[in-house]
Amino acid sequence: MRFAFSALCALALAACGQTTTHPTPDIPPAAATLEASALDASEITAAEAINACYLTAAQVSEALGGSYSDGVASQIIPQMRSCAYDAQENQLRVNVTWIDPTQVSAWRAQLRTPLAGQVSDVTDDDDGGIFQMQADIGTCAIIFVRGNLQYELRSMTCRGAPESERARLLRLPRPA
Numbered sequence: 001m002r003f004a005f006s007a008l009c010a011l012a013l014a015a016c017g018q019t020t021t022h023p024t025p026d027i028p029p030a031a032a033t034l035e036a037s038a039l040d041a042s043e044i045t046a047a048e049a050i051n052a053c054y055l056t057a058a059q060v061s062e063a064l065g066g067s068y069s070d071g072v073a074s075q076i077i078p079q080m081r082s083c084a085y086d087a088q089e090n091q092l093r094v095n096v097t098w099i100d101p102t103q104v105s106a107w108r109a110q111l112r113t114p115l116a117g118q119v120s121d122v123t124d125d126d127d128g129g130i131f132q133m134q135a136d137i138g139t140c141a142i143i144f145v146r147g148n149l150q151y152e153l154r155s156m157t158c159r160g161a162p163e164s165e166r167a168r169l170l171r172l173p174r175p176a
Helices: 002-016 029-038 057-064 101-111 162-170
Strands: 072-077 080-086 091-098 118-121 130-134 139-146 149-155
Touching (some): 057 162, 101 139, 130 162, 139 162, 149 162
Antiparallel strands (some): 072 080, 080 091, 091 149, 130 139, 139 149
16 A cells, blocks of 8 residues: 555656647648748748837727826747736737747637637738637737737727727737
């Protein structure tokens, strides 16, 4: 009994040190080559060049209503940057994630899979955007891919009707 307990503890401790890998979409080599050539060099951004604070406080205030502060940048992981614009009743978070240029098509396809909350396409959106409403936690977002970057424009306090929240977020300028 004592040996079994010791063996169980040893296995549990060994398991704690193991890393978990997350699968990436399988793209055949030919498709990866086609995807890489589909992006023009001017559309590719290096991870270290991500600018999540591309909006001004005036642009955010005008689009969402209210008085928002200048954005405060933070780096989540090497491939992701975030910028927070604060107002008395709300916060806008701009999250920008770097995508390997050979994986952009797979990433766009993954964006269409069910996310939390209600998800709908943004019709006639040049960037293939979606609108996500998470009524249970009160947030909503416009998510789109431009070049090899995914942008998430997330209002942290969406309490209105989905269509009015969508309209406000769509008034936010897209990056140049």
